Amino acid sequence: MLDLKFIRENLEVVKQAIVNKREKVDLDKLVALDLQRRDLLQEVEKLKQERNRVSQEIGKLKKAGEVADQQIAEMGTVANRVKDLDIEVRRVEAEIRDIQVWIPNIPHESTPIGTTEDDNKGIRTWGEPTEMDFKPKPHWEIGENLGIIDLARGAKVSGSGFVTYTGLGARLERALINWMLDLHTEKHGYREISPPFIVNRESMFATGQLPKLEDDMYLAQTDDLFLIPTAEVPVTNLHRDDVLQAGDLPIKYTAYTPCFRREAGAHGKDTRGLIRVHQFDKVEMVKFVKPETSYDELETLLSEAEEVLQMLELPYRVLQLCTGDLSFAAAKCYDIEVWAPGLDKWLEVSSCSNYESFQARRGNIRFRNEAGKMDFVHTLNGSGLALPRTVIAILETYQTDEGTVVVPEVLRKYLGRDLLK
RNA sequence: GGAGAGGUGGCCGAGCGGCUGAAGGCACAGGUUUGCUAAACCUGCGUAGGGGCAACUCUACCGAGGGUUCGAAUCCCUCCCUCUCCGCCA
Numbered sequence: 001m002l003d004l005k006f007i008r009e010n011l012e013v014v015k016q017a018i019v020n021k022r023e024k025v026d027l028d029k030l031v032a033l034d035l036q037r038r039d040l041l042q043e044v045e046k047l048k049q050e051r052n053r054v055s056q057e058i059g060k061l062k063k064a065g066e067v068a069d070q071q072i073a074e075m076g077t078v079a080n081r082v083k084d085l086d087i088e089v090r091r092v093e094a095e096i097r098d099i100q101v102w103i104p105n106i107p108h109e110s111t112p113i114g115t116t117e118d119d120n121k122g123i124r125t126w127g128e129p130t131e132m133d134f135k136p137k138p139h140w141e142i143g144e145n146l147g148i149i150d151l152a153r154g155a156k157v158s159g160s161g162f163v164t165y166t167g168l169g170a171r172l173e174r175a176l177i178n179w180m181l182d183l184h185t186e187k188h189g190y191r192e193i194s195p196p197f198i199v200n201r202e203s204m205f206a207t208g209q210l211p212k213l214e215d216d217m218y219l220a221q222t223d224d225l226f227l228i229p230t231a232e233v234p235v236t237n238l239h240r241d242d243v244l245q246a247g248d249l250p251i252k253y254t255a256y257t258p259c260f261r262r263e264a265g266a267h268g269k270d271t272r273g274l275i276r277v278h279q280f281d282k283v284e285m286v287k288f289v290k291p292e293t294s295y296d297e298l299e300t301l302l303s304e305a306e307e308v309l310q311m312l313e314l315p316y317r318v319l320q321l322c323t324g325d326l327s328f329a330a331a332k333c334y335d336i337e338v339w340a341p342g343l344d345k346w347l348e349v350s351s352c353s354n355y356e357s358f359q360a361r362r363g364n365i366r367f368r369n370e371a372g373k374m375d376f377v378h379t380l381n382g383s384g385l386a387l388p389r390t391v392i393a394i395l396e397t398y399q400t401d402e403g404t405v406v407v408p409e410v411l412r413k414y415l416g417r418d419l420l421k
Numbered sequence: 422g423g424a425g426a427g428g429u430g431g432c433c434g435a436g437c438g439g440c441u442g443a444a445g446g447c448a449c450a451g452g453u454u455u456g457c458u459a460a461a462c463c464u465g466c467g468u469a470g471g472g473g474c475a476a477c478u479c480u481a482c483c484g485a486g487g488g489u490u491c492g493a494a495u496c497c498c499u500c501c502c503u504c505u506c507c508g509c510c511a
Contacts, residue, residue: 004470041471045480052480055492059439068491075491243431245449366468368431372450374468 001361002103004096008034017106020113020323030099037092044085051078101211105358107323108295108332114322120335121322126306127315129339134401138342139392140273143169145403146420151273161263161271161278163388168420172394173281175414176387177256180283180308184384188304190254190285195234197257198225203237206363208329208355218260227260231284232381236359239288244367244377250289250297254384257282274388275347281387287380288365291357294378295332298354301382302334305350308385312408314393315339317346331356334382338389342396347389352382 007014011027018025054075061068112121143149148169154162165173184190204210204226209217218227228234235253244251259282270276285304289297302318309316321333330353337346360366360376369375398406405420412418 038471041480045471048480051491056439058491063439072491079491245431366431368449372466374431 001100001358002106003361004034004100007100007103013106014103017104017323020107021104021326021328022115022324023102023104023328025099025102027099027103030096033092033096033099037089037096040085040089040092044082044089047078047082047085051075051082054078101205104328105208105331105355107326108354108356110320111326111332112320112322115324117322117325119322120319120325123318123320123334125315125317126310127313127339129315130341130397132341136341136396136399137403138273139340139395142342142395142399142403142405143273146405148172148420149274159278161276163274163277163279168415168417171415172391172411172420173387175411176390177281177283179411179414180384181254181256183308183311184254184283184285184304188252188254188285190252193231193235193238193253193255195231195238195255195257197228197234197260199228199234199237200225203233203240203363206240206365207233207236207359208327208362209233212328216262218262228257229261230259230381230383231255231257231282232286235284235286236365236379236381237363239365239377240363242365243374244288244365246290246367246369249367249377250287250293253286255284255286257284259386274392275343277388283384283387285382285384288367288377289380290367290369291375291378294354294356294380297378298332298334298352298380301380302336302352305336305352305382305384308390309336309338309349311410312390312394314390314397314408316349327351327353329353329355329358331358336385338393340389340392340396342399343392347392349385349389349393350383353380355379355381 002014007027007030011031015027018027054071058068058071058075061071112119114120140149140151144151146168148165148167150164150166154164157164181192185192198220201210201224204217209226209229213229217229219225220227234257235255238253239251258279260279262278263276274280285301287297287301306316306318316336316338319335319337321330321335326333333351333353335348336350336352338349339345340347356378357376359379365377365379366374367377394408395405398408400406403421407415407418407420
């Protein structure tokens with residue numbers, strides 16, 4: 001969320017951000033309401049001041065044993081007027097908020113202006129798309145043949161877009177999760193978190209999923225709780241309403257969670273196999289940092305996510321998202337796309353974003369800076385990594401012409417095998 | 422789900438309907454003393470929103486929302502959360 005005063009003083013910047021992010025918000029109405037609010041405040045606060053002053057007089061008079069009937073009658077009238085104005089102020093403030101919560105974060109100045117993913121900017125490529133001396137199979141064929149992925153039974157049990165991993169497929173998931181968590185905790189210095197997978201409305205609002213993305217989320221209606229779309233939500237909300245100490249920053253958490261996404265309206269595109277599913281596993285990294293360090297922290301975060309692919313020896317490329325592809329809450333975001341030879345495609349396996357103070361304002365996550373003043377932290381998060389597409393890349397890259405899959409070196413210890421057959 | 426206790430500033434903790442934005446302590450910042458560390462003493466120190474060029478000033482905030490009252494941290498109602506006991510249960 002953006003600060004009201006900031007919006008007031010940087011109206012054109014905010015308007016441009018809304019256009020660039022392809023959102024629609026009636027800022028002029030917001031400005032008018034803000035003006036109205038301040039007029040009302042001045043009026044009601046003046047009345048409150050008088051009420052406070054006279055009420056004190058009444059107290060003194062009564063203590064002195066004198067009558068104060070006249071003052072009491074006068075303040076009765078003032079009290080009624082205050083009550084009416086307070087209601088009006090609350091109404092106007094609610095209207096302001098209803099607009100304010102739909103204003104997206106402002107893209108960082110380095111963000112390319114653009115409308116679709118085609119306008120994203122290539123940053124670097126690591127490795128070369130793998131050349132095979134046979135025609136590589138898509139992962140769903142490899143997986144079904146090896147008996148490690150069962151799409152049909154996932155669909156029977158839950159519906160399309162739900163996968164069941166069986167045997168070594170299930171173990172591969174577990175191996176990847178354990179290996180990634182070990183990497184981030186032991187080498188990168190993150191603290192491991194195992195958070196709730198179901199969260200309340202306040203949490204979904206703080207990280208920016210609500211109100212915009214409500215239709216993409218699974219909702220347990222009876223209790224008004226949401227299945228998390230990413231560990232970012234519960235882990236960032238760990239510090240909602242907290243005041244952190246400057247000395248404690250940066251705080252770095254990593255968490256494995258399943259992620260649940262309805263993907264309303266996304267049907268029809270890239271839905272085959274594991275490419276786009278309603279439930280998937282992910283290891284996430286989340287950071288709470290001082291504002292002046294957040295862009296350096298973003299680069300570190302990105303390199304830690306890249307390291308996962310480097311250790312798996314999977315070719316990938318890094319893109320910086322353009323304004324039109326940047327999410328509602330993000331100021332700057334890099335995507336990492338891994339090469340999938342069977343699909344002959346790049347697949348997004350990680351998104352690393354800096355939200356600056358956008359989420360911190362919504363969630364009231366503050367810290368006391370060196371000068372002793374309260375300030376909002378900056379929050380960041382990045383996937384490290386999303387599992388299904390990592391599995392796709394592993395199966396398709398390490399497949400042999402015999403239909404087996406060589407296990408990447410770093411996973412052998414975790415999987416207890418060096419070949420899937 | 423039932424019964425009881427409780428939710429006060431960054432933290433702990435006091436608080437008769439008016440003189441309480443809130444005692445006291447801790448933490449933090451500055452200063453004095455000190456060979457260093459430590460300690461002692463002094464001073465300062467909530468958040469947010471208005472108004473003012475500014476010094477400053479006003480308003481709100483004691484879990485949330487209502488109510489009573491000229492006036493509510495304090496009284497009443499509803500809800501949320503935490504703890505203890507009971508029930509149910511992996």
